[in-house]
Structure formats: structure tokens, C-alpha cells
Amino acid sequence: MTSPGTLYAETARPAPRTDPLDGDRSVSVAVVGGGFTGLSAALHLAELGVSVAVLEAHEPGWGASGRNGGQVNPGLKHDPDQVEADFGARMVAFSGNAPNVVFDLIQRHQIACEALQSGTLRTAFHRRNLAGLHRTAEQWARRCTDVSMVDRETIGGLTGTDRYSGALLDRRGGQLNPLGFARGLAHAAMQAGAVVHGGTPVSRLRKNGGRWHLETPSGTVKADKIILATNGYTGDLWPGLRRSIVPVYSAIVASEPVPDNVMPTRSSLYELGQITVYYRKDRDGRILMGGRCVQRDISRPKELQYLIDYAVRLWPALRGIGWTHAWSGQLAITADHYPHVHEPDETVLVCLGYNGRGVAMSTAMGPELARRAIGGRDADIAIPVTGIKEIPLHGLWKSAVQARVAYGRVRDFLGL
Numbered sequence: 001m002t003s004p005g006t007l008y009a010e011t012a013r014p015a016p017r018t019d020p021l022d023g024d025r026s027v028s029v030a031v032v033g034g035g036f037t038g039l040s041a042a043l044h045l046a047e048l049g050v051s052v053a054v055l056e057a058h059e060p061g062w063g064a065s066g067r068n069g070g071q072v073n074p075g076l077k078h079d080p081d082q083v084e085a086d087f088g089a090r091m092v093a094f095s096g097n098a099p100n101v102v103f104d105l106i107q108r109h110q111i112a113c114e115a116l117q118s119g120t121l122r123t124a125f126h127r128r129n130l131a132g133l134h135r136t137a138e139q140w141a142r143r144c145t146d147v148s149m150v151d152r153e154t155i156g157g158l159t160g161t162d163r164y165s166g167a168l169l170d171r172r173g174g175q176l177n178p179l180g181f182a183r184g185l186a187h188a189a190m191q192a193g194a195v196v197h198g199g200t201p202v203s204r205l206r207k208n209g210g211r212w213h214l215e216t217p218s219g220t221v222k223a224d225k226i227i228l229a230t231n232g233y234t235g236d237l238w239p240g241l242r243r244s245i246v247p248v249y250s251a252i253v254a255s256e257p258v259p260d261n262v263m264p265t266r267s268s269l270y271e272l273g274q275i276t277v278y279y280r281k282d283r284d285g286r287i288l289m290g291g292r293c294v295q296r297d298i299s300r301p302k303e304l305q306y307l308i309d310y311a312v313r314l315w316p317a318l319r320g321i322g323w324t325h326a327w328s329g330q331l332a333i334t335a336d337h338y339p340h341v342h343e344p345d346e347t348v349l350v351c352l353g354y355n356g357r358g359v360a361m362s363t364a365m366g367p368e369l370a371r372r373a374i375g376g377r378d379a380d381i382a383i384p385v386t387g388i389k390e391i392p393l394h395g396l397w398k399s400a401v402q403a404r405v406a407y408g409r410v411r412d413f414l415g416l
């Protein structure tokens with residue numbers, strides 16, 4: 001079952017066959033969640049010769065991994081100097097290189113997913129944001145040669161709109177068809193020896209005789225270690241984990257193919273504003289426009305009229321163009337805006353909380369989690385392992401997010 005309403009269900013490569021678990025099975029490592037995190041971890045474990053099974057409640061890529069904007073963005077929410085001060089230079093290098101991990105995997109496994117390392121643009125329309133972008137660019141320029149600033153005229157030419165006063169271009173980024181990539185990862189993991197069960201929700205984790213028993217409606221998987229890779233769809237499998245993140249919805253609306261002078265560049269783009277709007281032009285010339293939305297699943301373009309109106313504001317030539325698909329999904333936000341790796345037990349690994357930048361980061365975490373899961377001398381990983389911390393007043397998140405979105409929209413409108 002694909003996620004509801006997505007364009008990708010029509011444009012992605014076919015899904016590999018991933019039958020539900022039927023009976024009992026024993027593996028070294030069981031992975032809960034078949035998104036980029038779980039599938040990339042499983043692929044790398046299988047390549048290391050480890051027996052591994054992925055248990056996914058729906059189908060590989062059903063969660064955020066098969067519904068996202070397809071923007072392969074380098075770095076983290078915080079600037080490199082801040083990341084280095086908080087966690088050291090290794091984390092900066094790791095997050096900056098994450099898109100290369102994605103594009104290298106695609107190349108190595110010949111995954112058909114419309115991948116294009118065409119760069120990421122971060123655009124500013126307020127002077128305050130432009131100064132921030134210059135700071136970010138200067139910090140990256142001390143570390144690599146892939147990042148530069150783009151002036152008003154150039155960004156106007158690249159996008160076909162005069163909305164922006166400048167942009168940061170990061171050539172490490174790019175775009176892909178995310179459901180195609182998730183399915184390709186699942187296929188590659190299976191080719192390498194991993195087992196992937198779709199339609200297999202894990203309802204309970206139980207330790208028995210030193211091994212984990214992962215209970216599902218159609219059988220039990222016994223494993224020495226488990227990796228929890230459930231991100232914005234995290235439930236109550238592990239105590240406190242659900243309340244350590246805020247599962248925020250984001251949504252995308254897709255147009256019919258648009259004229260060539262609308263967004264002539266194939267770079268991915270996200271705006272720096274109070275409310276992030278992100279978009280790209282896909283292989284077929286459609287605009288895929290994303291942003292925050294009501295906190296529920298949506299499937300009709302009309303429900304994202306404000307994004308459609310905004311697209312027309314950027315490119316008046318889009319007035320009257322058809323918008324054919326709309327969908328939403330949940331991503332995980334953390335209190336400190338960093339991804340989190342937890343090890344609440346020496347046989348349990350958790351990785352989640354990519355804060356809307358998970359395409360590259362979650363994929364790049366795969367080899368890290370695999371290395372950590374098999375232990376040994378190289379088990380040290382790029383993201384430090386921390387304890388699970390519940391977010392205070394977690395029950396209020398829904399109304400807080402709605403209020404924050406409304407407040408941000410007003411500030412962006414007023415140019416504050």
C-alpha cells in the first residue's frame with residue numbers, strides 16, 4: 001500500500017515484492033521501519049555479511065521517505081561553526097558529505113530514481129536572512145569549495161522569479177524521486193541478502209533468554225539486536241521515544257508540467273522564512289511545492305491552496321495551470337534540532353529526528369548504524385549517542401505547531 005495521494009506512486013519504479021512475515025524467523029539484527037534509515041542500515045548490514053530483517057508496517061517508503069520533497073540537502077539546520085562547537089568537526093563533515101553518500105549509493109546500485117546532483121539553493125527575501133546566508137556561506141567556504149553566494153540577478157535567472165534578494169548555492173545537494181529511491185534501496189538490500197517484510201507492524205518488543213522477540217500479527221522475529229528506525233511514525237514500542245520528538249506534518253502539491261522559464265534550474269530550493277517553503281522542478285517539468293500544513297493526512301490540491309497561490313505569486317505565468325496531486329506526511333522534529341542516536345540498551349539502536357533534512361542524513365546514517373550494530377573497534381559513529389529525553393508538555397505539540405505556523409505566516413507576509 002503506497003502512501004495516499006502521492007505523485008510518486010505514479011512515477012517511481014515498481015516496488016520490489018516484500019511479503020508480510022509468515023511464521024517465525026531468527027536473525028542477528030531486526031530493523032523496525034522501512035524508510036531510508038532502516039533500509040540503508042539493512043543494506044549496509046547485509047553487505048557486511050550480517051543476517052538482517054526489516055519489518056515495515058506498510059511497504060518500503062510508505063513513511064516520510066516515500067513522500068518527501070526529494071530535496072537532497074547537505075548540512076544540518078544549524079550553521080557549521082555551531083555544529084562544530086556542539087559536536088565537533090566530524091559531525092560537520094559527515095552532514096556536508098551526506099548527499100554524496102546518497103548519490104554514490106544510487107550510482108553503485110544503479111537505482112532508477114531520477115537522481116540529479118544539481119545543487120541546493122537556500123533563498124532569502126528579507127535582508128536579515130540574506131546576512132545569515134552570507135554567514136553560512138562563509139563558514140562552509142572555510143571547509144569546502146562547494147558553497148557560494150548567488151546575487152539577486154542570478155537567482156532571478158535561475159528561478160524565473162524576482163522574489164529573492166540572494167541565495168546560497170550548495171553544489172553537493174540535488175534532487176531525486178524519493179519513493180523510487182526507497183524502493184531501490186529495498187531492492188539493493190534484498191539483493192545483498194537482507195529480508196524485507198512489508199505489511200508487518202511490530203506490536204511489541206520483548207526480551208527473552210537474552211534475545212529480542214519482535215511480535216507482529218503474523219509471526220515473531222527473534223534477533224540479537226534491534227534498530228528502531230520509525231522517525232515521525234514512532235509509536236510506543238520503546239518507552240519515552242514517541243515523546244522525545246514532535247511528529248510534524250509537511251505537505252506537497254504538484255503541478256502539471258510548467259513552461260520552461262518557470263524555475264529553469266533543476267536545483268532544489270528552500271526559502272529562509274518563518275515558515276519554510278521548498279520546491280523543485282522534477283524530471284517531467286512539474287513544480288513540486290512543499291510547506292507546513294494542517295496536522296493530518298491530506299490528499300486534495302485544494303487543501304494546499306495557499307501553496308498554489310504562493311506559486312502563482314512567484315510565477316504569474318502559472319495562473320490557470322492544473323495542480324494534480326497533493327499529499328502530506330510526518331517528519332520528526334527534536335528539541336535541539338539535531339538528529340538523535342540512542343542506545344537505551346546495548347542491544348538496541350535508535351536513530352531519528354532529522355528535522356526535515358532526512359533524505360541525505362537518514363541514508364548516510366545507514367552505514368554508521370550498521371557499523372555500530374556489529375560493535376568492534378570501528379563502532380564509533382559520527383552522531384554522538386545520547387539518552388532519550390522526553391519533551392516537556394509533549395501533549396500540547398499539535399496546538400503549538402498550528403500556532404507557530406500561523407504566526408510564521410503572518411511574519412513572512414509582513415516581511416518581519
Ligand SMILES: Cc1cc2nc3c(=O)[nH]c(=O)nc-3n(C[C@H](O)[C@H](O)[C@H](O)COP(=O)(O)OP(=O)(O)OC[C@H]3O[C@@H](n4cnc5c(N)ncnc54)[C@H](O)[C@@H]3O)c2cc1C
Pocket residue numbers: 032033034035036037038055056057058059061062063064065066067068069070071072073200201202203229230231232233234235237249250251252278290327328329330331332351352354355356357358359360362
Ligand atoms: C512531506 C515531507 C517532505 C519532506 N521533504 C524533505 C526534503 O525535501 N528533504 C529532506 O531532506 N527531508 C525531507 N523530509 C524529511 C525526510 O523525508 C525524513 O527525514 C526521512 O524520510 C526519514 O526517514 P526514516 O526512514 O527515518 O523515516 P520514515 O521514512 O518516516 O520511515 C519510518 C517507517 O517506520 C514504519 N513504522 C513505524 N512504526 C512501525 C512499527 N511499529 N512496525 C513496523 N513499521 C513501523 C512506518 O510505516 C514508516 O514507513 C520531508 C518529510 C515530509 C513528510
